[in-house]
Amino acid sequence: MLSSGRKFAGSDFGFRCRRRTVIAAMAALVLLPSESGAAGWLLDIFKGPSKQGKSPAHVASRKPAISAKRAAAPKPHTVRLAALGPANLNFLKPAASMCDPSKFRIVLDVGHTAESEGATSARNVPEFTFNLRLAQRIEEKLKAEGFAETMLLLTEGKARPSLAKRVAAANHLGANLFLSIHHDSVPNSLLEDWEFEGKKGHFSDRFSGYSVFVSRNNPDFKTSLLFAELIGKAMKAQGLQYAQQYTQAIMGRYQHPLLNKETGVYSYDQLVVLRSTRMPAVLLEAGSIINRDEELKMDSPERRNITGNAVAAAAKEFCGPQEAFLGPL
Numbered sequence: 001m002l003s004s005g006r007k008f009a010g011s012d013f014g015f016r017c018r019r020r021t022v023i024a025a026m027a028a029l030v031l032l033p034s035e036s037g038a039a040g041w042l043l044d045i046f047k048g049p050s051k052q053g054k055s056p057a058h059v060a061s062r063k064p065a066i067s068a069k070r071a072a073a074p075k076p077h078t079v080r081l082a083a084l085g086p087a088n089l090n091f092l093k094p095a096a097s098m099c100d101p102s103k104f105r106i107v108l109d110v111g112h113t114a115e116s117e118g119a120t121s122a123r124n125v126p127e128f129t130f131n132l133r134l135a136q137r138i139e140e141k142l143k144a145e146g147f148a149e150t151m152l153l154l155t156e157g158k159a160r161p162s163l164a165k166r167v168a169a170a171n172h173l174g175a176n177l178f179l180s181i182h183h184d185s186v187p188n189s190l191l192e193d194w195e196f197e198g199k200k201g202h203f204s205d206r207f208s209g210y211s212v213f214v215s216r217n218n219p220d221f222k223t224s225l226l227f228a229e230l231i232g233k234a235m236k237a238q239g240l241q242y243a244q245q246y247t248q249a250i251m252g253r254y255q256h257p258l259l260n261k262e263t264g265v266y267s268y269d270q271l272v273v274l275r276s277t278r279m280p281a282v283l284l285e286a287g288s289i290i291n292r293d294e295e296l297k298m299d300s301p302e303r304r305n306i307t308g309n310a311v312a313a314a315a316k317e318f319c320g321p322q323e324a325f326l327g328p329l
């Protein structure tokens with residue numbers, strides 16, 4: 001349930017300033033039926049309601065986010081990314097971008113909400129739990145690298161209205177970069193049944209790996225892609241492999257174009273949080289929690305450290321060219 005009495009307004013976010021955590025707790029603009037189970041997975045994003053008539057976890061709207069417009073505010077710490085030059089997709093050369101980490105505001109969006117928790121892992125743990133723990137670790141890593149303005153964005157409410165809230169919050173906060181944190185699953189048709197600790201569950205060990213998404217409709221697609229590439233490269237440098245199934249026919253309507261076969265960056269053009277944000281935006285699927293082996297890895301502090309290090313390294317590289325960062329290709 002959404003808290004009552006909160007009216008939608010540009011400044012009506014619940015800020016936890018001391019912890020740099022922001023809770024987008026605005027009243028929902030639209031109330032939708034709740035989702036359940038694996039239907040909340042990223043790839044159910046806005047292709048319309050599923051066969052069962054449940055609402056998708058992420059919903060693309062062809063309309064501009066009204067809430068984002070209303071919530072727009074001056075950007076006190078905005079770095080002019082337009083001045084950074086074109087995205088450098090050739091990683092044999094150092095990136096051309098320069099920014100001051102101490103003033104560069106990265107908003108870490110915790111995917112899904114406590115009410116609408118996204119996918120369910122093979123061992124029946126909500127995706128939201130994984131997302132929150134990992135985002136917190138990434139926040140720590142970024143701050144340790146000097147990104148003092150990093151903010152964690154926690155959103156409340158049901159899946160669909162939470163999307164506009166995320167966009168509005170990122171725009172309102174004057175984020176220089178928006179990074180949404182998720183964990184992956186598979187289409188329902190690929191799920192298999194099993195029991196874990198006496199409880200029925202679903203799994204698929206068929207696929208694993210991270211993946212990075214950008215929208216070609218983002219107003220700064222080039223910078224979005226640049227940062228996505230840096231994350232993919234950094235993940236690869238940590239010994240991780242990306243999920244390759246998104247180009248396969250078996251994914252059906254969940255197929256996505258692979259923009260870089262080296263880094264695992266895909267396009268997801270209609271994803272609201274990637275296309276409606278006014279700043280460069282990237283979504284990281286850190287790994288699969290429906291794969292039984294990978295779920296155990298994603299549940300470990302070691303993997304959270306690895307992923308956090310990768311994101312922090314990508315951010316450092318983004319703000320200041322460091323040729324040695326990724327090493328030889």
Ligand SMILES: [Zn+2]
Nearest residue numbers: 042111118182
């Ligand atoms: Zn998700």
